[in-house]
Amino acid sequence: MTFYAKSETKETIREHTDRLLDNLWLLKNSYGHKFVRMDERMWELLRLAVEYHDVGKANTVFQNKIRRAIREEMLETDCDADVPHNYLSVGLIPFSRLDLTKEESRLLIHAVGYHHERDKPPDKEMIRHILETDMKNQRNAISEHMKLPLAEKLSFRFVDRLLKRYTIHDGDQFWNYVLLKGLLHRIDHAASAHLPVEIDIDQSIGASVRNYMNQQGFRKNALQQFTEANQDKNVVVVAQTGMGKTEAALLWIGDDKAFFTLPLRVSINAIYERIRDKMGYDAVGLLHSTSVHYLAEKGEENWEAIKQQSQQLSTKLLMTTIDQILKFPFYYRGFEKELATMANSKIVIDEIQAYDPKIAAMLIKALEMIHNVGGNFMIMTATLPTLYLDELKKRNIINEEHSIFGEFIDTSKHRHRIQLHAKEITEGLEDIVRKAQTSQVLVIVNTVRRAIELYQSLSEHEQNIPIYLLHSQFTQEDRQLLERKIKEFNDKKINGIWITTQLVEASIDIDFDYLFTEMSTLDSLFQRLGRCYRKRILDEERCNVHIFTENISGVPRVYNEHLINESIKLLQPYDGHILDERTKVEMVKQLYERKRLIGTAFLQEFEDALYMFDNLDPYGMNKKEAQRKLRDIQNIQVVPRRIYDGMIDLLEAYAACRDVKERLRLRMEIEKKTVSVQRFIAEKYVSERLPKPFEHIYIIDVEYDFQRETSKGKGILLDTPMSTFY
Numbered sequence: 125m126t127f128y129a130k131s132e133t134k135e136t137i138r139e140h141t142d143r144l145l146d147n148l149w150l151l152k153n154s155y156g157h158k159f160v161r162m163d164e165r166m167w168e169l170l171r172l173a174v175e176y177h178d179v180g181k182a183n184t185v186f187q188n189k190i191r192r193a194i195r196e197e198m199l200e201t202d203c204d205a206d207v208p209h210n211y212l213s214v215g216l217i218p219f220s221r222l223d224l225t226k227e228e229s230r231l232l233i234h235a236v237g238y239h240h241e242r243d244k245p246p247d248k249e250m251i252r253h254i255l256e257t258d259m260k261n262q263r264n265a266i267s268e269h270m271k272l273p274l275a276e277k278l279s280f281r282f283v284d285r286l287l288k289r290y291t292i293h294d295g296d297q298f299w300n301y302v303l304l305k306g307l308l309h310r311i312d313h314a315a316s317a318h319l320p321v322e323i324d325i326d327q328s329i330g331a332s333v334r335n336y337m338n339q340q341g342f343r344k345n346a347l348q349q350f351t352e353a354n355q356d357k358n359v360v361v362v363a364q365t366g367m368g369k370t371e372a373a374l375l376w377i378g379d380d381k382a383f384f385t386l387p388l389r390v391s392i393n394a395i396y397e398r399i400r401d402k403m404g405y406d407a408v409g410l411l412h413s414t415s416v417h418y419l420a421e422k423g424e425e426n427w428e429a430i431k432q433q434s435q436q437l438s439t440k441l442l443m444t445t446i447d448q449i450l451k452f453p454f455y456y457r458g459f460e461k462e463l464a465t466m467a468n469s470k471i472v473i474d475e476i477q478a479y480d481p482k483i484a485a486m487l488i489k490a491l492e493m494i495h496n497v498g499g500n501f502m503i504m505t506a507t508l509p510t511l512y513l514d515e516l517k518k519r520n521i522i523n524e525e526h527s528i529f530g531e532f533i534d535t536s537k538h539r540h541r542i543q544l545h546a547k548e549i550t551e552g553l554e555d556i557v558r559k560a561q562t563s564q565v566l567v568i569v570n571t572v573r574r575a576i577e578l579y580q581s582l583s584e585h586e587q588n589i590p591i592y593l594l595h596s597q598f599t600q601e602d603r604q605l606l607e608r609k610i611k612e613f614n615d616k617k618i619n620g621i622w623i624t625t626q627l628v629e630a631s632i633d634i635d636f637d638y639l640f641t642e643m644s645t646l647d648s649l650f651q652r653l654g655r656c657y658r659k660r661i662l663d664e665e666r667c668n669v670h671i672f673t674e675n676i677s678g679v680p681r682v683y684n685e686h687l688i689n690e691s692i693k694l695l696q697p698y699d700g701h702i703l704d705e706r707t708k709v710e711m712v713k714q715l716y717e718r719k720r721l722i723g724t725a726f727l728q729e730f731e732d733a734l735y736m737f738d739n740l741d742p743y744g745m746n747k748k749e750a751q752r753k754l755r756d757i758q759n760i761q762v763v764p765r766r767i768y769d770g771m772i773d774l775l776e777a778y779a780a781c782r783d784v785k786e787r788l789r790l791r792m793e794i795e796k797k798t799v800s801v802q803r804f805i806a807e808k809y810v811s812e813r814l815p816k817p818f819e820h821i822y823i824i825d826v827e828y829d830f831q832r833e834t835s836k837g838k839g840i841l842l843d844t845p846m847s848t849f850y
Contacts, residue, residue, distance in 0.1 A: 125265040127182040130316070131193035137178050138270055143315035144174045151311060151468075154325045155381065158468035160498035161303055169228060172217075173235045173308050175272055180212030182266045184258050203258040207250050210240045214282050215255045216266070218275045227297060230285060235304045237286045239312060241457035241743070245287060252280040291742055299496050306464020313461070314436050322381070323433060324407035324440040330355075330378035332405040333371055342368075344375070347532040351376035351502070354528050358495075358521075360513070361504040363532040364705040365654045369504050370395055373472045376502050382470040383442050383449055387478040390607075390631045393418050396443045409439030411448050417792045420785075437465045446473075446487065447754040453489040454750040455742035466499035473503050476512060477647045477712070478630065481726050483754070485733035488515050495521050506654075507647045507709055509716030511730065533705045539657040543667035544692075544699045548675040549574075549642050553581060555670070559638050560589050560621045564614065566636035567623045568652050570644060570678030572597050576838045579623045590620030596627050598839040599767065601796040602830050607632055609835045628655055635659050643673045645683050646691045646715050650708045667700065686724045690715055761798040761821045762806055763814070764828035764840060771797055775815065794818060799828075799840050806842060 129140035152167055162170075181187075184201040186209055191198055214237045219229055237246070255278040259266070267274045290301045314321040330352070337344065344352070347363050352375040359376055363369050373384065386392045389412045396410045410419060411434040419427035433439045437449070450471075452459040471494065473487060491501055516522045522529070545552060549569060559565050569575050572595045579593040592613070594606045610622055614634045626644070628634065629651035639656035643649070649671070657668055673692050679685050694711045714720065721727040763771070771794065778790040794814075798821055810822045827844040830837030 125262075125269060127187060127266065127269050128190040128194070129178055129181055131190045133318075134194055136269070137181050140315060141175060141178060141270070143318070144177070144311050145171070147311035147314050147321040148174055151307065151321050154322050155468040158380075158498075159303070161300060161467065165228070166300065166304065169224075169232055169235070170304055170307055172222065172232055173239070173304060174311065175270075176213055176217045176232075177236050177239050177308060177312065178209065178213060179216045179266060179270055179272070179274070180209035180214075180259075182259065182262060182269070183207070183209065183212055183254055184262075185254075201258060203254060205250050205254055207247065207254050208240060208242050210237055210242075211246045211251050211283070211286070212254060212259065213237070214286065215251065215278050215280060216259065216263075216274045218273045220276070221273055231297070231301055231304055233282050233285055234290060234301055235308055237282070238289075238305060239308050241746075243746075246283050248280060248283040251283055255280055289743060302460045303464050303467055303497060306460030306462075306467075309458065309461035310437065310465060314438060317432060317436060319432060319436055319438060321436070321438055322440075323438050327405070327407035327440050328379040329374050329382070329399070329405055329407070329441050332399075332403050333374045336403040337371065345532075347530070348372045348375055350530050350532070352378070355380075356500075358500055358527040359502040359504075360508070360516075360522060360527065360529045361502070361532065362508050362530070362709055363504065363506065364534065364709075365506055366659065367532055367534070369474070370398070373474070373502055373504055374399075377441070377470050377472070380470050380500075381440055381468060382472065383444055383466075384472045384474070385444055385446050385450065386474045387445075388631045389414060389418075389445065392443045392445065397422070399441070399443075405441070407440040409434035409442045411435065411442055411444040413445070413447075414795075416788070417795065420788055421792060437462070446479075446483070446490075447751055450487065450490045451747075451750045451754055452493060453486050453737045453740070454745060454753065455740050456745045456747050456750040457743050458747055459742075459750075463493055463497060466494045467497040468499075470500045470502065473501065475505050475630065476503055477505055477507050477509055478651075481730035482733040484509075484512055485730050486737060486754075488512065488519070488521070489734065489737040491516065492519050492521050507650060507712035509647070510713045511716045511718055511721060511727070514718065515734070531709065533709060535704050535706045537661050538702045538704055539660065539662050540653050540669050540703045541662060541665075541667045541701065542669045542671055542695070542698055542703050544695060545670060545672045546674055547672060549640065549672040550578065550581065552640055552670065552672060553578070556621060556640050557582070557586055557589060560619060563619060563637035564617070565621045565638045565640065566628075566634070566655055567621060568628065568639065568641040568655075569623070569625060570642050570676060570682050572625060572839070574642070574677035575623050575625050576841075579838060582621060582623070590618060592620070592622050592835060593624075593838060594622060594627065595625045595839060597799055597801060597842075598830060598837075599763075599797050599799050599828075602832065602837075602839070604796075605832060606835060610634060626652070628652075633658075638668050638670070640670045641672070642676050642678075643671055643688055643692060644676075644678075645687045646694065646708075646712050648683070649691065650712070653703075653708075662702070669703075671695070680725075684724060684726045686721075687715065687726060690720060759800045760803045760806060760810075761795075762801055762810065762824040762840075763797050763821055764799070765811075765823055765825050766828055767797050768814075768823050775818075779815070794821075801840065801842065809842070809845065 127137045129135050129137040184199050185206050188198050214233050260278050263274055290298050292298055311321050347367050348371055351359060351372040355376055355378045399405050399408050409430055416431050419430055434442055449462050452463045494501055556565055575595050582591050594610060634655050635658040636656050641652050653669055662668060679688055774794055781787045781790060806824055809824050809826045811825050812823050813819045814821045827841040
């Protein structure tokens with residue numbers, strides 16, 4: 125008798141199981157030594173879980189579903205109850221013959237019973253009914269097909285044990301369960317995709333970086349030597365911008381499998397490109413919400429393979445965002461897969477201070493969980509809030525035995541002399557214009573509204589100076605155009621003004637002569653300073669950074685008022701003076717000390733989030749719900765009416781197209797016409813949605829101002845309803 129596991133490939137249960145076994149041996153032989161919790165007994169439990177995980181698919185109802193799909197003759201049966209096969213599989217495991225301890229039996233029951241997570245718990249009576257009326261009659265045929273011993277007596281008593289799920293209160297056994305179930309998920313998903321669970325095992329990013337540096341004539345600096353020398357430890361590094369932190373992280377990774385995370389997709393794309401194209405390391409994947417679009421647009425010939433390997437987490441080095449791989453503190457159903465992958469991997473978290481306090485709390489909890497399954501991590505940042513470092517120590521996530529801390533700051537090169545102005549930035553326009561006659565001036569404000577206000581004022585009065593505006597509320601394609609434009613403008617040393625928001629703080633590599641900025645919290649402010657005299661030394665008395673401290677936009681919605689006021693106090697002694705890199709690091713440490721944060725919304729958000737993660741009931745949500753909690757659900761994608769009217773042909777072409785690659789290209793063209801805006805502001809102007817599969821995009825009836833030929837305009841004008849006649 126043939127029992128099928130898959131309809132698409134007409135694969136039998138035994139064939140599918142053999143694929144899993146191949147992946148199990150590949151994983152064990154490649155990275156077995158990395159799993160500190162996986163002794164030989166645990167590997168044997170994983171083998172048993174693999175062997176028995178799908179035997180429940182032999183039930184007649186499931187077989188008839190596949191037979192109907194592949195147009196084979198249906199099997200006769202009196203049983204029509206449909207019970208998930210993962211629950212039935214447990215009933216066929218011959219526990220009496222396996223010589224397992226009580227705890228090992230529980231691990232196996234739960235790993236197999238929940239290798240698919242269902243919305244409904246197991247129904248004891250339904251399971252009993254199918255085992256007794258259907259599977260009992262086929263027991264010998266299933267045993268022969270699977271070449272496995274099966275339970276002599278098909279009992280359903282295991283359901284009571286299955287209903288009592290593992291929780292953190294089970295101590296070490298919880299982490300063993302996470303590994304067993306998570307690794308079963310990994311090898312099962314890879315086998316179903318007909319992919320190896322791990323690829324490019326012998327590739328070394330450390331070796332590629334060393335070769336690249338040798339070819340370029342670069343010598344390893346103190347930071348890079350430090351990280352390379354401590355590959356066996358958890359590393360926390362504070363290092364200023366421009367010290368080669370990316371290379372330092374890659375040298376720490378060395379020969380190991382790793383995940384490299386950054387807050388911004390544009391930064392991740394840039395490092396992916398650098399590693400792949402400049403360093404010549406092709407064992408690198410890319411995983412974020414628009415990575416497929418980026419890969420296809422970049423012209424990667426094998427983008428589909430890169431996408432699949434990245435989604436399966438099989439790539440040797442994966443560039444990714446935290447919402448893709450570090451959301452397991454939500455304990456969503458199936459979280460074990462991502463967490464178990466960390467057990468034989470290293471993870472780099474770059475710029476932890478860039479996340480809001482709720483997300484930072486999730487990252488700290490994630491690092492604690494990674495520590496518990498035996499993974500290694502590196503935190504590297506230009507400024508590290510003391511609050512976060514203290515919490516890592518308090519939870520024993522970083523300790524003297526397994527962790528090392530390093531600071532790498534060059535105080536010999538002075539780049540910024542600051543001047544504080546106790547007035548609103550709109551009062552500094554004359555000075556901005558005067559300096560722009562002979563220099564490149566960057567203006568950074570806290571809100572899009574304030575940026576548009578400044579741009580309008582300057583554009584109305586100054587016709588002879590180039591003035592440009594860049595913020596987040598242009599369409600994706602116009603924003604990409606402006607990001608290219610600001611780099612070209614900067615490279616060609618054209619005198620003029622660029623008005624921007626915090627969008628440029630970390631994502632765009634520019635080096636302006638002067639910075640005029642609204643006050644923000646120190647960590648954000650110092651990122652802004654990195655866009656002025658980024659690669660130069662200031663060897664004169666003038667102030668090249670001007671900070672405006674009154675009537676600041678974005679308070680308290682964007683920046684916490686208490687933290688802004690404390691930041692101003694800390695800056696005041698340096699008014700008119702050089703602000704060196706050591707001082708910046710020390711000031712951020714002081715700003716984020718717990719005692720200075722007492723009573724603030726910032727500290728409350730951080731502590732509330734930690735408490736929630738520490739007390740969350742496992743399995744209360746699914747993966748998509750966890751992802752939504754991490755992403756900015758306050759924003760929606762919109763397309764202005766005028767732009768929508770010009771893309772009807774594009775939508776019709778997409779609807780008619782049947783070629784996969786052409787459909788992807790058309791989809792990217794459509795997505796590029798959208799703007800991400802705040803839901804509560806946009807909703808009153810939204811009229812309708814686009815047709816499927818673009819129903820997440822809304823048509824918005826407001827004006828949109830931009831001329832691509834001149835790169836001039838204000839973007840989407842949410843407070844300007846569209847004219848009836850246009």
